[in-house]
Amino acid sequence: MKFSTQKPKKTLHMVSLGCTKNLVDSEVMLGKLSDYEMTSDSENADVIIVNTCGFIDSAKQESINTILNLHDDRKKESVLVMAGCLSERYKEELQQELPEIDVFTGVGDYDKIDELVNEKRSNFTNEVFLANDTNERVITGSSYHAYVKLSEGCNQTCSFCAIPSFKGKLHSRTLESLVKEVKSLVSKGYIDFSFVSQDSSSFLRDLGHKDGLEQLISEVEKIEGIKTARILYLYPSTTTLSLIDKIADSKVFVNYFDMPLQHITPRMLKIMKRGKGVNQLNELMDHMKSKPNSFVRTTFIAGHPGETLEDHEALAHYIENYKFDRANVFSYSTEEGTAAAKSTELIEQEIIDDRAQELGEIIAKTTEESLQKEVGQTFEVYVDGESEEHEYLLSARKTIWAPDIDGEIYINDNELPEGEQIKFGQIYTVKVTELVGDKLLATVIK
Known part of the structure; x- marks a missing residue:
């Protein structure tokens, strides 16, 4: 034996x-x-x-x-x-x-x-680690979608953010390294990609290129086998109208525009050191919205030091009118080492939370309106697997949406030929039948 x-x-x-x-x-x-x-x-x-x-x-x-x-x-x-x-x-x-x-x-x-x-040894290397094409990653959570990191660190000086203090200045990967990594992931069966960093629209600016993301889009489009891609975290002052056009004209990159605005009044943008005038911001946001099938996501901070009631009301009014597809609001949090932490105009926590709640309620309404518009529509989705809700419901997401943050569609019926099984990690065309709570119900039609 x-x-x-x-x-x-x-x-x-x-x-x-x-x-x-x-x-x-x-x-x-x-x-x-x-x-x-x-x-x-x-x-x-x-x-x-x-x-x-x-x-x-x-x-x-x-x-x-x-x-x-x-x-x-x-x-x-x-x-x-x-x-x-x-x-x-x-x-x-x-x-x-x-x-x-x-x-x-x-x-x-x-x-x-x-x-x-x-x-069993502790260590703190002085430089920030940046993933590259030689790192063998174990992709988690999906058999078809992967995140790809463009850069580390950030050159912006937002008043409320401590990230540059421990992540350092912007440090972009080379375009060659990214292309190599994406090709390697495609060879392993990945077909959907989300490109991420602290400030994605500044990609390659530290290496002397102002149009780094546009270059990335051109190179990624040449890679065979990618079905969809999107870019997360655009920064207002480094996003251009031509970048928005480049995304909209792409056959691979979906019209997904994720730009954290944080606020909208001229004085608050100045206090927050956000580096873009309101008129240019409005021009950017309207340009995103004008693109066919565009999906616009953002975040706001409520109760930043110096925010007046008028600023808050102007922001609430803006959110109500623009009707973002998705948005998040954060209550201001004092972070040591930031410019905002030194402010003499700190706002009471109770007021901050009330303002955040008010904005959150407006966002919940505009999100519901965005979802309601999908009822009766036909579009493509990725089917992820069985839903956690019920074994007879499948979980899917619209191909334009980012995983985990933009919602989940329940598939409760299909019109495929008899005996044909729905395969997970693949694209199907669905028709949306109704909205229940914050979930769309849909039927697979092909």
């Missing part, structure tokens, strides 16, 4: 918090730790990694709570790793205050995570 001499694989539990840019870094870490078997059972995992978010107070709190809860339930000999933005931003304090954690690392060592785990 032969006994297997193979050791059982060690297991890894990964939690990626915050944005999709963090997710790309988490996928790089998974690639470096491919000897480990992924597990959802954190209590018995050999290694637990939390890729933290350090953006605003609520995100920081979530990061700390997550890692302490995982520590409470983990087995004795496991290795607990705190990585990412929060860890980078407060490295000295956290290492003193959290003896529970075995390995601390920030935003510079994702590609060395295997060494740090094996040696």
Whole structure:
């Protein structure tokens, strides 16, 4: 009788918090730790990694709570790793205050995570790590969609944002590196791409090109096998009318325009250091909206220091009139090291929350109007799989929408020839029959 001499694989539990840019870094870490078997059972995992978010107070709190809860339930000999933005931003304090954690690392060592785990060693490299085409990533959450990171850091100086303080200045990947990575992902079956960074419209500006995104679009269009692509996080002062035209004229890039505006009155844009006059902003926004089948998403901050009641009412009026397809509103959060934190015009938390709630209610209404317009329409969707709602409902999203943030369509019927099964990760044409709550119901027609 032969006994297997193979050791059982060690297991890894990964939690990626915050944005999709963090997710790309988490996928790089998974690639470096491919000897480990992924597990959802954190209590018995050999290694637990939390890729933290350090953006605003609520995100920081979530990061700390997550890692302490995982520590409470983990087995004795496991290795607990705190990585990412929060860890980078407060490295000295956290290492003193959290003896529970075995390995601390920030935003510079994702590609060395295997060494740090094996040696149980903390490390903070001075440079921000930027994924490239040589990093073997393990794409999570989808068999057909992947995020691709364009750059790290940011050259903007927004009054409320601490990201440049721990992510540094803009550092773009080369176009060659991106094209190589996308081609590699296409060869593995990926057909839908979301390009992300802190400030996507500044891509390649640090390397002397003002039209970096337009160059990217031209190069990505040449790659065979891509069905759809979109760009997330355009910045007002670096987005041009010609970039909007380039996206709209593309056969591959969908008319998805995601531009965080934060505010709309001239004085607030100046206080927030947003670098674009209201007239030019309106011109950009109207140009996006004028494109056929355009989808416009944005974010706003309520209660930034210096915001008057008039500013707030003007913003509410603007949101109501523009009718964004999707929008988010954040209550202002004071971040140390930012210009806004030094302001003498801080607003009471209660007023901030009231303003955020009011804007949120307007956004809920305009989102519902955007969804209501889809009823009776026929369009293409990606079918993701069974819905969490019910085994007989399939979960899909419109091909123009970004994953996870723009909504979910339930497919409850199909008109395919008898015996033909719907395949997950593929494009189907559907007809929308009704809107129930915030979910569209649809029938697959081909």
